Amino acid sequence: MEVCFGDTIIAEHCKKNGILWTGIDINEIFVKYAVKKGFNAELLDLEQINDLPKADTFIISGSLYHFQNDQESLFKKMLDCAPQMIISEPVINLSNNKGIIGKLAKASASVNGKTQAFRYTEKTLLETIEQLSKKLKFKYRVESLFDKDLIIVITK
Numbered sequence: 001m002e003v004c005f006g007d008t009i010i011a012e013h014c015k016k017n018g019i020l021w022t023g024i025d026i027n028e029i030f031v032k033y034a035v036k037k038g039f040n041a042e043l044l045d046l047e048q049i050n051d052l053p054k055a056d057t058f059i060i061s062g063s064l065y066h067f068q069n070d071q072e073s074l075f076k077k078m079l080d081c082a083p084q085m086i087i088s089e090p091v092i093n094l095s096n097n098k099g100i101i102g103k104l105a106k107a108s109a110s111v112n113g114k115t116q117a118f119r120y121t122e123k124t125l126l127e128t129i130e131q132l133s134k135k136l137k138f139k140y141r142v143e144s145l146f147d148k149d150l151i152i153v154i155t156k
């Protein structure tokens with residue numbers, strides 16, 4: 001289960017390796033594109049879904065920042081969906097730049113017309129995960145810093 005998939009890179013990897021893939025995204029263009037390529041993609045708003053289909057692995061890449069206002073309910077959904085979750089989240093972002101570049105980056109970040117300028121740093125992401133792990137009682141490990149993304153694996 002990949003939420004906020006955007007592109008079909010992981011879907012293609014799964015197909016090559018005989019792994020079933022289901023994707024959810026709020027963007028009609030991304031969903032239509034994935035469906036056209038033969039993938040099992042659905043147009044859904046993750047914030048509006050209460051029960052996600054069960055999966056072996058839950059993946060969210062480059063998208064956690066969209067749910068900054070209600071991380072807890074997202075994590076509850078993830079934990080309910082799969083025994084293992086992979087989060088890949090950018091922690092080096094132009095939006096965190098204090099100068100003109102940061103202002104431009106913030107202005108250009110939007111989903112369905114709504115501006116979403118918030119981004120994590122390594123520190124704020126790890127603080128958030130640590131707090132949630134205590135509250136929701138899950139384990140996590142930082143797998144690596146890959147390019148600009150911190151990759152975190154969560155298990156129940």
Ligand SMILES: C[S@@+](CC[C@H](N)C(=O)[O-])C[C@H]1O[C@@H](n2cnc3c(N)ncnc32)[C@H](O)[C@@H]1O
Nearest residue numbers: 004005006025026027045046047061062063066
């Ligand atoms: C920055 S893109 C990341 C795309 C891809 N996962 C990647 O790593 O390149 C964020 C994605 O989250 C999707 N998204 C944002 N809010 C969403 C929501 N509430 N429900 C489902 N998808 C959402 C957007 O449509 C977009 O495809």
